[in-house]
Amino acid sequence: MSLINRGFRNAFRNVIRTASITFILALSIAMSLIMLMSLKTVQAKIDEVKSSIGNTIVVSPAGIRGFEGGGELLTEIEVSKISALLNISKLSKILNARLTTDDTNLKSAIEAGSFGRRTRINGGGQTQVNADGDFTPPIMLTGTSDLSITSNLNVSQLEITQGEKFDAGSDQNVALLGKTIAEKNSLVVDSTFKAFGEDIKVAGIFEGGNTFANGSVLMPLKALQRLSDQVDQVSSLTVQTNSIDTLASVQTAIKAQLGDKADVISQQENAEEALQPLQNIKTISLYSLFGALVAGSIIIFLTMLMIVRERRREIGVLKAIGASNLKIVNQFVVESMVLTLMSSVVGMILGGIFNNPVLNVLAKNIKEPDLGSSFAGPGLGRAIVRIGSGLVPGVQDTLRNIQAAVGFDLILYGLLAAILIAVVGSALPAFLISKVRPAEVMRSE
Amino acid sequence: MLKVENLSKEFQSAGQKVVAVNQVSFEVPTGVFSVIIGKSGSGKSTLLALLGALDKPTSGSIKVDNEDIVKMGDKKLIQYRRKKIGFVFQNYNLIPNLSAVDNVILPMEFTGVSRSRRREKAAKLLAQVGITEDKFNRKPSRLSGGEQQRVAIARALANQPRLVLADEPTGNLDSATGEVIIKLLKHLAYTKDTTIIAVTHDDGIAREAKQIFHLQDGSLV
Numbered sequence: 001m002s003l004i005n006r007g008f009r010n011a012f013r014n015v016i017r018t019a020s021i022t023f024i025l026a027l028s029i030a031m032s033l034i035m036l037m038s039l040k041t042v043q044a045k046i047d048e049v050k051s052s053i054g055n056t057i058v059v060s061p062a063g064i065r066g067f068e069g070g071g072e073l074l075t076e077i078e079v080s081k082i083s084a085l086l087n088i089s090k091l092s093k094i095l096n097a098r099l100t101t102d103d104t105n106l107k108s109a110i111e112a113g114s115f116g117r118r119t120r121i122n123g124g125g126q127t128q129v130n131a132d133g134d135f136t137p138p139i140m141l142t143g144t145s146d147l148s149i150t151s152n153l154n155v156s157q158l159e160i161t162q163g164e165k166f167d168a169g170s171d172q173n174v175a176l177l178g179k180t181i182a183e184k185n186s187l188v189v190d191s192t193f194k195a196f197g198e199d200i201k202v203a204g205i206f207e208g209g210n211t212f213a214n215g216s217v218l219m220p221l222k223a224l225q226r227l228s229d230q231v232d233q234v235s236s237l238t239v240q241t242n243s244i245d246t247l248a249s250v251q252t253a254i255k256a257q258l259g260d261k262a263d264v265i266s267q268q269e270n271a272e273e274a275l276q277p278l279q280n281i282k283t284i285s286l287y288s289l290f291g292a293l294v295a296g297s298i299i300i301f302l303t304m305l306m307i308v309r310e311r312r313r314e315i316g317v318l319k320a321i322g323a324s325n326l327k328i329v330n331q332f333v334v335e336s337m338v339l340t341l342m343s344s345v346v347g348m349i350l351g352g353i354f355n356n357p358v359l360n361v362l363a364k365n366i367k368e369p370d371l372g373s374s375f376a377g378p379g380l381g382r383a384i385v386r387i388g389s390g391l392v393p394g395v396q397d398t399l400r401n402i403q404a405a406v407g408f409d410l411i412l413y414g415l416l417a418a419i420l421i422a423v424v425g426s427a428l429p430a431f432l433i434s435k436v437r438p439a440e441v442m443r444s445e
Numbered sequence: 446m447l448k449v450e451n452l453s454k455e456f457q458s459a460g461q462k463v464v465a466v467n468q469v470s471f472e473v474p475t476g477v478f479s480v481i482i483g484k485s486g487s488g489k490s491t492l493l494a495l496l497g498a499l500d501k502p503t504s505g506s507i508k509v510d511n512e513d514i515v516k517m518g519d520k521k522l523i524q525y526r527r528k529k530i531g532f533v534f535q536n537y538n539l540i541p542n543l544s545a546v547d548n549v550i551l552p553m554e555f556t557g558v559s560r561s562r563r564r565e566k567a568a569k570l571l572a573q574v575g576i577t578e579d580k581f582n583r584k585p586s587r588l589s590g591g592e593q594q595r596v597a598i599a600r601a602l603a604n605q606p607r608l609v610l611a612d613e614p615t616g617n618l619d620s621a622t623g624e625v626i627i628k629l630l631k632h633l634a635y636t637k638d639t640t641i642i643a644v645t646h647d648d649g650i651a652r653e654a655k656q657i658f659h660l661q662d663g664s665l666v
Contacts, residue, residue: 002554003554006543009542009543010542013541013542313538314538314540317532317534317538317540318540318551319499319526320497320499320526320532321526321527321531321532321551321552321555321600321601322523322526322527322528322552322555322556322604323555324523324555327555437499437500438494438499439491439494439499439500
């Protein structure tokens with residue numbers, strides 16, 4: 001009978017005790033795995049959030065906010081300088097224009113209300129007139145070079161309900177219409193409307209997520225630049241960095257390139273605040289992971305200590321008949337490994353079952369940050385950003401859709417943790433074994 | 446075979462020096478059944494532990510085949526216990542979750558005897574001590590006291606030791622079984638050329654021995 005065989009059989013000397021230890025240790029290992037999975041999942045989510053939101057810098061001409069203020073629009077030469085900077089993953093150019101009754105046959109989908117009327121009195125100018133001859137706000141037209149960056153399009157979302165997106169790099173007279181303005185003007189895909197004296201074809205209709213967005217029109221940047229006689233001009237620029245970590249350096253570099261010509265604003269603070277709940281889950285997971293590992297080690301340590309004390313006489317006998325300390329220690333380490341590996345299997349099953357529910361409980365119990373304070377971008381109609389309000393794409397989902405996935409690496413980590421627990425738990429009992437003097441066994445006869 | 450010279454063992458108990466073995470000297474030739482007899486607390490178990498290299502003496506020498514085990518390092522002592530010594534305990538001290546045959550195999554595993562040879566040798570030894578084949582795979586709890594002691598003797602003989610040390614080998618047995626066990630030990634001493642030293646306080650056992658050492662307060666009298 002080999003040492004491994006003996007260690008294995010020893011693990012089952014007392015079936016009830018073995019079952020109890022296995023169950024308790026399995027809970028500890030399951031907890032370790034769940035926390036490890038939470039850590040990895042949350043970290044992946046943080047990385048995802050960092051690379052997709054909050055890494056945005058908005059560059060707008062100095063002194064201009066939408067259609068208010070004054071100054072000079074940015075030029076393509078300035079834009080090309082920025083696009084040459086390091087750590088920029090995407091750059092989207094925007095040109096805003098307003099369509100008045102003189103520029104289009106479209107009817108505005110938004111009623112003026114007291115706010116619109118006050119704006120007009122305060123210098124909003126002649127804009128739109130409805131069928132009754134009353135004033136309505138102008139129609140917002142946005143030219144974009146990249147439809148995938150929606151944060152600068154004055155929309156909460158860009159869900160195409162009919163037709164398809166246009167090629168944002170083209171110069172074609174095509175447009176996407178918000179669903180309300182499309183209904184108001186009885187427009188469908190492939191129908192046309194007039195803007196700046198030319199026919200514009202409806203490529204698609206979208207759900208923009210808010211009333212303002214659904215009353216607006218999107219076009220390829222170059223087409224709008226040509227139609228509105230603003231060739232090579234850009235009213236705002238949205239720059240995405242490759243990570244939130246490079247945001248500050250890119251912001252500084254843009255400021256250095258443009259100097260006083262532009263206002264350069266980043267969303268770093270808001271993004272960091274948005275990430276806070278995930279950071280909290282990460283911290284809790286980390287502490288719980290250590291706690292569970294320590295608990296597991298203590299459980300196996302106490303178990304092995306109890307077993308060693310119980311078998312003191314047997315250890316003495318083994319030494320008397322020629323076993324070395326190493327052989328006896330190895331036998332107990334095998335026993336400890338068997339208990340831990342059995343617990344690991346049960347722990348992994350429990351971990352696999354309970355990891356998502358536990359993660360969801362963690363996510364639900366973490367207080368969301370108060371991002372109620374508005375962070376208004378430079379574009380017209382920039383919305384309030386609030387976690388969970390669904391207004392900043394990506395941010396609102398940070399605490400939702402967190403789904404832990406069990407991979408082979410996690411199983412490997414689990415096994416490594418189990419071996420670590422077994423070795424740590426066997427260390428002191430092994431020391432005690434080496435101290436057992438066989439002479440005492442004989443003396444106590 | 447065994448030569449003990451001026452052997453002493455002292456230890457502290459409750460702050461006082463206790464001399465468990467005091468300047469003991471004796472010799473035992475090969476293949477002799479010897480007995481150390483003495484009352485409880487006379488130091489006989491301590492003397493046996495010293496002979497078995499389970500404890501270090503305070504002074505003196507123990508020569509087995511002219512090799513002084515007192516001067517041996519830890520590694521050599523392990524080898525000495527594996528190859529030259531066999532122990533028989535009063536409480537048998539068999540490993541409870543191993544079968545009779547596996548208990549006998551255990552010391553052979555430590556000396557590196559091949560797997561197939563171990564089993565064959567263990568079966569032969571068990572047969573020699575009177576354990577029938579149907580009991581080879583029984584756990585100690587399913588054997589009588591006498592049978593357990595027979596298995597313990599077979600285990601002690603597993604590596605063909607030069608010296609078998611038996612501490613009160615019949616202490617837990619009825620007199621009839623005890624007598625059988627002593628006869629077995631005697632027989633093994635003569636047939637296997639093994640020196641057997643048994644510790645006892647039973648005069649009946651002492652009568653069976655070729656050599657008797659009386660121990661009193663740690664000294665031979």
